[in-house]
Structures are given as C-alpha cells and as structure tokens.
Amino acid sequence: MTTDVLIIGGGVIGLCIARELAYDHSVTVVERGRCGMAASNAAAGMLGAQAEAYGDDAFFRLCVESREMFPGLASSLLDETQIDVGLDRTGTLLLNFTEADIAARSERFAWQKAAGFAIEQLPAEAVRREEPFISTDVLGGFYLPDDGQVDNRKLVEALRASCEMRSVKIIEGTAVDRLAVDSGKVTGAFARDTRFSAGTVVLAAGAWGTSVQAGFELPFLIKPMRGQILMFRTAKRLFKHVIVGPRGYIVPRADGRVLSGATMDDAGFDDSITNEATAHLIESTAEISPSLGSLKPQEAWTGFRPYAPDRLPVLGRVPNAEGLILALGHFRNGILLSPVTAKLAAAELRGTGSMPTGFSPSRFYPAAA
Ligand SMILES: Cc1cc2nc3c(=O)[nH]c(=O)nc-3n(C[C@H](O)[C@H](O)[C@H](O)COP(=O)(O)OP(=O)(O)OC[C@H]3O[C@@H](n4cnc5c(N)ncnc54)[C@H](O)[C@@H]3O)c2cc1C
Known part of the structure; x- marks a missing residue:
C-alpha cells in the first residue's frame, strides 16, 4: 500500500503526529501491538515542565511550550471526540x-x-x-x-479516535522489521513480506525505535x-x-x-x-x-x-537518509512533549519550519562533535 506519511509506532508521539499531519496528508500508522498500550499507557501523565527542570535551557523551553499547548489540545479533542482527557491545571x-x-x-x-x-x-x-x-x-x-496533569490513557484514546475521524489508517498487530531504502532514500517499510510505501517515514517506536533495521548506520541507540x-x-x-x-x-x-x-x-x-x-x-x-x-x-x-545517550529527545531528519524523520527518546516527558513534537514534526515535513537543532539526530554524528 502507498501513503504520504507512514508512522511506525502508535504511542502518544506517533498518534499526535498522525493527527496533526492528517489535515493535509494521507497518513498510515503501523503499530506492533495496540495503540497507546506501551509507555504511553504506563505513564503518570504529569505535565511537569517546571517540576522536572534543573536549568533554563532549550529542553526546559520546549517543555514549557508543550505544556502551554495542552488547553488547546484538550478542548479540540473534546469537541472532536467527546473524550475528556482529564487536563488538570490545579498545579x-x-x-x-x-x-x-x-x-x-x-x-x-x-x-x-x-x-x-x-x-x-x-x-x-x-x-x-x-x-x-x-x-x-x-x-x-x-x-x-502552571504544572499539572493529564489522564494519559484518555489522551491516547482521544488521539486515536481523532485520528480515525481524520481518516488516518491505523494498522495494529503489525510489527515493522525494517525500513525500505532505495538509493539512500527511505521509501517505506516492511512488516515481514508486506511493503508499505510512503513519501516520508516517521519513526516513533518509543523504546524500540532503534531496533527497527534501518539498512544504514544510526550512531546512537534508544x-x-x-x-x-x-x-x-x-x-x-x-x-x-x-x-x-x-x-x-x-x-x-x-x-x-x-x-x-x-x-x-x-x-x-x-x-x-x-x-x-x-x-x-x-x-x-x-x-x-x-x-x-x-x-x-x-x-x-x-x-x-x-531514552537516548544524552537523555534528550531525538527529533528530526537523519543526515544520511532522505525521507526519514525521527521522533524518539522522549524519556520522562513524552506525554508532556507530545503536542510540541507533533507541531515540530509536521512543520519539518511540510517544509514550514525545522526542528530545534539541539534535538536533531545530527548531534550524534561525528561531524557535529
Ligand atoms: C512509569 C512511567 C511514568 C511516566 N510518567 C510520565 C509523566 O508523568 N509525564 C510524561 O510526560 N511522561 C511520562 N512518562 C514517559 C512517557 O510515558 C514516554 O516518554 C512516552 O509515552 C513515549 O511515547 P512514545 O509514543 O514515544 O512511546 P510508546 O508509548 O512506548 O509507543 C511506542 C509504540 O511503538 C510500537 N512499536 C515498537 N516497535 C514497533 C515496530 N517495530 N513496529 C510497529 N510498532 C512498534 C510499540 O508497540 C508502542 O505502542 C512515563 C513513563 C513511564 C514508563
């Protein structure tokens, strides 16, 4: 099958990106088990931008930006799906x-x-x-x-429902084993013998992100x-x-x-x-x-x-693989960071903006050292 965007992994990150891109792309999510049942189900749902911060750096600012996106996200999910994600900003x-x-x-x-x-x-x-x-x-x-919490299980349920309403194709019970790479460009992925062809592949497979065979070297492990x-x-x-x-x-x-x-x-x-x-x-x-x-x-x-070696998110394009965007390594704050990750990934894919360089996969490549 062919799609504009293939997202590998239906956790909070993959679903949030799928929902955002579904405005102007055909999107398919391939999920090994059931959507939202891995880390996104296990989390506590704290939106702890300030509680978790130890310094005023790019990561802190990213967390704050994402926290401030939650009221809009929660109310648009409620309008669309009638699911209340339990956003609680009591502090x-x-x-x-x-x-x-x-x-x-x-x-x-x-x-x-x-x-x-x-x-x-x-x-x-x-x-x-x-x-x-x-x-x-x-x-x-x-x-x-200004910190708070969201019910992360309700959040993935609402994201999934919204994706379906926006015609995202969700394929569950299907594990991607390897990316399809043609002349240095990622053109899709394989699950056993099934090929999914796509203009862009977004790898959002959480803690398993680097177990999908890439066909080229990734200089870091999640x-x-x-x-x-x-x-x-x-x-x-x-x-x-x-x-x-x-x-x-x-x-x-x-x-x-x-x-x-x-x-x-x-x-x-x-x-x-x-x-x-x-x-x-x-x-x-x-x-x-x-x-x-x-x-x-x-x-x-x-x-x-x-988590990535430096425990920061890994967001953006991979230097040696056109057609691939990574959305990995959200570590302790993936629920909090889901809306801003979706916004950044969508802007990168549409060419209307680029991911902050501090979180780019390029940082792990020797030239960046
Ligand atoms: C105990 C605990 C408490 C936490 N508390 C908080 C908190 O309070 N606040 C917060 O912001 N964050 C918290 N987190 C972190 C947060 O849960 C994660 O950062 C976030 O869920 C990561 O989302 P994800 O979509 O990247 O990964 P996941 O939710 O793990 O989703 C990845 C998906 O990819 C699928 N997948 C994997 N391999 C393949 C494959 N080969 N093919 C197809 N699909 C595949 C998996 O089945 C899975 O569904 C907590 C985490 C834990 C474990």
Whole structure:
C-alpha cells in the first residue's frame, strides 16, 4: 500500500503526529501491538515542565511550550471526540520535610522565579490547608501553579479516535522489521513480506525505535528505562494537586485513583514488578501521606521510557537518509512533549519550519562533535 506519511509506532508521539499531519496528508500508522498500550499507557501523565527542570535551557523551553499547548489540545479533542482527557491545571506541590530540602529547592527554583515563571514558597500551615491528608511532618512546600496533569490513557484514546475521524489508517498487530531504502532514500517499510510505501517515514517506536533495521548506520541507540507505578484507590478524591515528595510523587485522578511513582530501573526490557520497587513506592507514598501509604495498592504496572545517550529527545531528519524523520527518546516527558513534537514534526515535513537543532539526530554524528 502507498501513503504520504507512514508512522511506525502508535504511542502518544506517533498518534499526535498522525493527527496533526492528517489535515493535509494521507497518513498510515503501523503499530506492533495496540495503540497507546506501551509507555504511553504506563505513564503518570504529569505535565511537569517546571517540576522536572534543573536549568533554563532549550529542553526546559520546549517543555514549557508543550505544556502551554495542552488547553488547546484538550478542548479540540473534546469537541472532536467527546473524550475528556482529564487536563488538570490545579498545579504541582513539592513538599519539604527538612531545612535541607528547603535550601536545595530554593536554590533550584531561584532561576525559574527570576525568569518570570510562577512559583510560590508556602509555609507548613498553608500546605496542610491545601492538602489536609498529607503528613504532619511537612515543613512547607513549593507550589507550581502552571504544572499539572493529564489522564494519559484518555489522551491516547482521544488521539486515536481523532485520528480515525481524520481518516488516518491505523494498522495494529503489525510489527515493522525494517525500513525500505532505495538509493539512500527511505521509501517505506516492511512488516515481514508486506511493503508499505510512503513519501516520508516517521519513526516513533518509543523504546524500540532503534531496533527497527534501518539498512544504514544510526550512531546512537534508544534504550528502555523501566518505571514501576503503584495505584491506590480512595473512595473519593482526597488530594487536589500532583504532590512530589523527597523520594517519589503521587498523582491523584478525579475518580479517586492515586498513582504513586515511579522507579527508574535500568533493566532492559524486563517488565517485572519487583518487591524492592513495591516496598520503595509504599514507603515514598507513606512519607507524603501516611494514611494513603497504609492502604493496599490495587494495581502495579511497568513501562519503558525511551531514552537516548544524552537523555534528550531525538527529533528530526537523519543526515544520511532522505525521507526519514525521527521522533524518539522522549524519556520522562513524552506525554508532556507530545503536542510540541507533533507541531515540530509536521512543520519539518511540510517544509514550514525545522526542528530545534539541539534535538536533531545530527548531534550524534561525528561531524557535529
Ligand atoms: C512509569 C512511567 C511514568 C511516566 N510518567 C510520565 C509523566 O508523568 N509525564 C510524561 O510526560 N511522561 C511520562 N512518562 C514517559 C512517557 O510515558 C514516554 O516518554 C512516552 O509515552 C513515549 O511515547 P512514545 O509514543 O514515544 O512511546 P510508546 O508509548 O512506548 O509507543 C511506542 C509504540 O511503538 C510500537 N512499536 C515498537 N516497535 C514497533 C515496530 N517495530 N513496529 C510497529 N510498532 C512498534 C510499540 O508497540 C508502542 O505502542 C512515563 C513513563 C513511564 C514508563
């Protein structure tokens, strides 16, 4: 079959790009399993542009730009699909338990304040007034009103529905094994003996991105970083904010589910749920809220964050392969970065803009060193 754009991988990144390009291209998504069931299903859905930042760099600015795209994305998905993606901009609260926490975070967030980003330091009473079910050991906190969360499972469901409404062809249960390359140009891909021909191929296969045979050398590997999450359930929603403690975070959903995450284990593609991780997550939850931590977790799951050697996204064209765009390596922030990735990939493909050079695959080629 022939299509303008072939997207390999139907996670949040592939679906978001497909939806964007479907305005003016015929688009096919080929997904090995079911769309949105890998990392995009496992995530906690935090939109933590500020909470996750350690410096005012291109990556931070990309995260902020993407975070600001969520209200528009959520409302257009609601209009189109009637699916509410649970965008919640109540903000993120970081808890301080020691004077050392306060000092470290004051220093860490000073540059954000100086650059004009919203951040408030709160005394213990104010934090407990906001969140009555947290630990009484809390000395205070930092409040980031513009960070928030989205229900990532609803997001992929809505993206998929929107893609279908925009005539994106979605082929599930089909693993691409190799790209089709003719005279240095990528012209499609093969899944066993089936050939998909395309004007442009977008590789968005998450942690498996560099396992698809390219037929030419890619000077870097995308690897998996396992994350484990526990889900607690309360009869009604007890927490207003995403709450970050010293050793983990909790993400309260509107229906009373509370996600506690997440570990960072370099364990290849082993999807086990380990006793150590479960014990650690229960402990970090109890540190934030002893009453929540005393409940029995209802569910546990793992997922694989896709990461590049420098842990930054890999976005854009590959120097030695015309017709190929990479959208890989979103690591800890792929849900957050999905709308801006789609915007940039679409502009690159349409020739109306180009990907920021700091995230280009070119950085891994010797000439860029
Ligand atoms: C525990 C955990 C917590 C996280 N929390 C957050 C968070 O709070 N906020 C945030 O922004 N991000 C978070 N992330 C990161 C985020 O989930 C990822 O960065 C994001 O989902 C990556 O999306 P993706 O589409 O690239 O990958 P995936 O969702 O993994 O999708 C890739 C798809 O490609 C398919 N595929 C692979 N190989 C092939 C092939 N050969 N042929 C066809 N299809 C193929 C796979 O089946 C899969 O469906 C978290 C991740 C984990 C694991």
